[in-house]
Amino acid sequence: MSRDGAERLIRDLTGLELHVTGTDGWDRAMVTRGGVRLKEVEPKTLESRLVKRLYFAGEVLDLDGPCGGYNLTWAMSSGVLAGKSAAERVTDGR
Numbered sequence: 001m002s003r004d005g006a007e008r009l010i011r012d013l014t015g016l017e018l019h020v021t022g023t024d025g026w027d028r029a030m031v032t033r034g035g036v037r038l039k040e041v042e043p044k045t046l047e048s049r050l051v052k053r054l055y056f057a058g059e060v061l062d063l064d065g066p067c068g069g070y071n072l073t074w075a076m077s078s079g080v081l082a083g084k085s086a087a088e089r090v091t092d093g094r
């Protein structure tokens, strides 16, 4: 490739502007954010700071990530944490 060609290619690739003109709507939506604010839950247990003995996990919390496994990982790992925290509270008798 000539130097001019390479420079044009770099210019085209780095100068490409994409304009979002719309979405595919709810039927094709993949990730939603929940209504429970993160500051309203204890990060180490996912217990509500407002309602004791209430635990949250997954999309019901106001958290999302890019597609590619982050949301599934969050759903599963937060489910494990919330479930374990609730079970520990029961076995502690609290």
Ligand SMILES: Cc1cc2nc3c(=O)[nH]c(=O)nc-3n(C[C@H](O)[C@H](O)[C@H](O)COP(=O)(O)OP(=O)(O)OC[C@H]3O[C@@H](n4cnc5c(N)ncnc54)[C@H](O)[C@@H]3O)c2cc1C
Binding pocket: 029, 030, 031, 032, 057, 058, 059, 060, 066, 067, 068, 069, 070, 071, 072, 073, 075
């Ligand atoms: C088409 C699609 C593709 C996706 N692809 C990816 C991906 O590639 N990577 C990624 O990381 N994430 C992906 N996601 C997002 C990911 O699937 C979600 O973030 C994740 O499943 C959320 O888990 P959750 O347990 O919070 O909620 P959900 O999986 O929605 O589980 C909630 C459950 O609660 C049940 N429920 C609702 N109301 C009640 C009720 N009143 N009583 C009892 N049960 C109830 C529902 O039936 C459901 O089973 C995708 C989502 C969609 C829709």
